[in-house]
Amino acid sequence: MIVITPQEFTRLVELFSGTVFRTALCYVKNKHDADDVMQDVFLKLYTYNKDFESDEHVKAWLIRVTANHCKNLLKSLSYRLFEPIEKAENIPTHEEKEEELLSIIMQLNQKCRSTMYMFYYEEYSVKEIAAILGEKETTITTRLSRGRKQLKKLLLKGGYNELQ
């Protein structure tokens, strides 16, 4: 059983800040917004008044809250009016090759992108993603199937004949 004490919270931030940040980035496509979302999500965790069963339970909760938070942000009028500058540019995050791949992934449809991230990076199963996001399994598999096709096209277009 995990009770959110300051010590426990610090441990969970160490453990999951990357996951929350990357999940948020899949939605908002902007590093600074993703960072803001991450801090808001951890605030929710810190002020959440229920206990968790395990680290995996916390992780799944964080991903779900991050997804919901991002969806609300994307829907908000102010966000749409002030589209972040980074959206139209490369995301200056890390090395050239990785940056190039990330830019390609960011061209995917948002729903496909976040679902593929959870499946291929976080290694959740379809059933788990469906449960976390509150979607049907068929929706998740549709996104994976279409995401793969979209990504394959984008990678080939970007000169990735084979992944090296």
Add this chain to the structure above:
Amino acid sequence: MNYNKIFNKAFSSLTPITKNKEICSNVMERAKKMNEKKKITFKRPLAVVIAAAATIAAATISVGAATGWDFNGAFDSLFKKNTEWMKTSPDYQENDIYEGGFDFSKYGKELDLHYTFDDYTLSIKGVIADETTAYIVYDVVFDKDYDYKEKKDYTNWEMISLIETTDKAMHTNDGDIISVDDNRFTFYQMATGSTENKTLAGNTLVVDFYRLSRGIENSVDCDALYSEEQTLDCGLTVEIPVDFPIYEPRALTVSEENSKANLIDWKNGKEFEVEAKLETISISPLSCDFSFMTVIPADGLSKGDGYGLDDFYFTDTSGKQIEFHVNSYSVDVDYETGAMRYHVRLNKPIDPDNIVSATVGGTTIELK
């Protein structure tokens, strides 16, 4: 494409702007202020986490008998389709394309399972596999009175499906339409997985066919994948035990002489050579494994780097070079010892018995 690898490469070194220590202090400070104002509003209901999803009932009407289809022909078409796109590649060479003629019937299994739905029949035709890769071919035959024909601006029909092994070690990697003949659409699905102490032999492939659909791609609205969609539900789960002979790899130990090979280390987007010694090779018609012992460079082997194979091709008994544009490969690296193991999935089948040498990392090794 190896999607796990793509996502790992793109995301693994991404870290938040704010340091963890700072996150903690910021959050605690904000929480304190909220508490002072008594405005704590984040009491959300407990999220539903990793709950068991509803079982998908197989909505079959009938499971029919074999209809005498062409097993070899079906898998031939699959690999032809798999290499066809190479024609558009700038470094295309004639022998990049699989021309057919491989005998798939030695291994794999003819399934001929037929499931009839309201507007179509799904027939799972057959499966082939090696230790880490499985291909399933199936047909969808629409009823003649159903509106299945090509429509302007519509995408191709796609079957939304997923393959997993019961131990979850392998799952869908790719799938597409192989061919269309009037109302008969032939599809394939490929599942791949790790080689680490796992093999498909004795495992069970669980194939979930969710639905058939097509639509008009929507590039404007990011909330909608397709602006219009035509959908047929399927809801069928089929278990395929891997109780048939799979392609066993031909394992070869490389002799000490002439085993020097160079690998490529992509460091910060630049290529560097890493000296290595090829130790073992194992080849199956669908994939191959190479294990190397590298000479660890002075600055070490780094987790963020990509390690690649250069000059990878086989030579057959007639002296012909067989080159590959690999579907995907995975690399296991032991950063301490420098041992590297490459698992390469091939986009066209080969007969390991016809291979006389492998050229990898600039070195040709005779295979005995």
